[in-house]
Amino acid sequence: MLAPDLARKASCEDCPIRHRAVCAHCEGDELQVLEGMKSYRTYTPGEPIVWAGDDFNFVASVVTGVAAMSQTMEDGRRQMVGLLLPSDFLGRPGRAHAAFDVTAATSVTLCRFERRPFEALLRETPAVGQRLLEMTLDELDAAREWMLLLGRKTAREKISSLLAILARREASLSQQIPGGEIAFDLQITREAMADYLGLTIETVSRQLTALRRDGVIVLTGSRHVTVPDYDNLAAEAGDDADGTQLT
Amino acid sequence: MLAPDLARKASCEDCPIRHRAVCAHCEGDELQVLEGMKSYRTYTPGEPIVWAGDDFNFVASVVTGVAAMSQTMEDGRRQMVGLLLPSDFLGRPGRAHAAFDVTAATSVTLCRFERRPFEALLRETPAVGQRLLEMTLDELDAAREWMLLLGRKTAREKISSLLAILARREASLSQQIPGGEIAFDLQITREAMADYLGLTIETVSRQLTALRRDGVIVLTGSRHVTVPDYDNLAAEAGDDADGTQLT
């Protein structure tokens, strides 16, 4: 299950998430300690990482890929409660059981630390705790923004919001011209979109079709999206122009 | 605007939230520092504490009362994203502007610290940062639980969930007999309930009536609720019996 290319410990210095992850503020000695504690593991798409209620004796940073955190009701209704992207932190120091299901959405590589030693590290190395606090506060803000989407937005606005987020990320990653058209691939299925947005796959499909019909987006195949006019899409999302932006 | 009885600084030793708030882990010297930094302020019911986007140069602990954190769309749709109860922390170290509106739901007294000195304290006093991290992680879990409610639960389940939370809190505060009936007052209006649950006031009213008709609750006046059988109410909330519980 170990990815061959990452099974031998890559150096933290070369790590792609070096300056965004929980270890971002660490230097020299501290980084050495982390280097000694870490181990990599790669999960295949769809593979469960933990189930809610399970013993959960490690914490980890996502190095590559996407993992989904979700909750399921007895009758099968499911709600995604977080998307874990590279540099995001997974796990809960001070808690021995997982609160949510976590599943690999794509192929995912984690940089893992045993929970106990990591908790000790938190006590002794303020830099890690401070960075974790920053990251957790950001996640809390993002979760609260998402609550507005889930509680008050229409299906069309929900889809538009999600596409706008993905378009913004694509634009920032690829340094595209502001105002120009943005194109990206949906990495996730309609089902994952529905779980994330609190909708059904049928509604997701219908609203995508409607947005295409109205010229807000261009769909090539079912997974490739082109946004001719980002402002137009943002207006459909119902976010006030000056307001905060979902991450 | 200062509450006369709290305007002179009450001692941290006697503080009702002494061992639950952000200062919980502090001892001796550290407490002295906080004691010197703090100032109290009381807000009247309905009074805004901050608006989203405003300069926000303090952080605070709620000492007494209830404050509501919420987000509003251009057209007036509103979603509450958090309820701040005594000992809860308000504010975001490292950020100069508020992300959400915060309003006093009842009369609220805050124990406030200027943001800059508090940030310095966070760097120098690990105990505060560690406690804040714990609290933030708990809030994040609660926000994620709420996402399931907003995204997937029916109106009846939403109301039942809220009542179950309030009943649990009442039972734990008043040490009631497990299995016995639980009675409590709704401290908030139908409008606040609707904003919290992502519903309209009409739907809130109708579902409360339906739960009363079905014997799940007894309503005395419009604000006093008696729960004859907690397990029955919990079943209506749709939470799986073994699962995690909203706080």
Add this chain to the structure above:
DNA sequence: CGCCTGATTGACGCGGTTCAACCTCAGTGG
């Protein structure tokens, strides 16, 4: 080719919103 998973589309119905009337109660002032 057949099979399976993911996605689209249509028909239909329900749950929750919308709009509106009305009720209750606590002030408030004549």
Add this chain to the structure above:
DNA sequence: CCACTGAGGTTGAACCGCGTCAATCAGGCG
């Protein structure tokens, strides 16, 4: 003392957005 007022709450009727159920389509793979 009672009329007036306004906020909070309840109830009814009609509408419609989205879920449900079901049929069909497209693409990948043995």
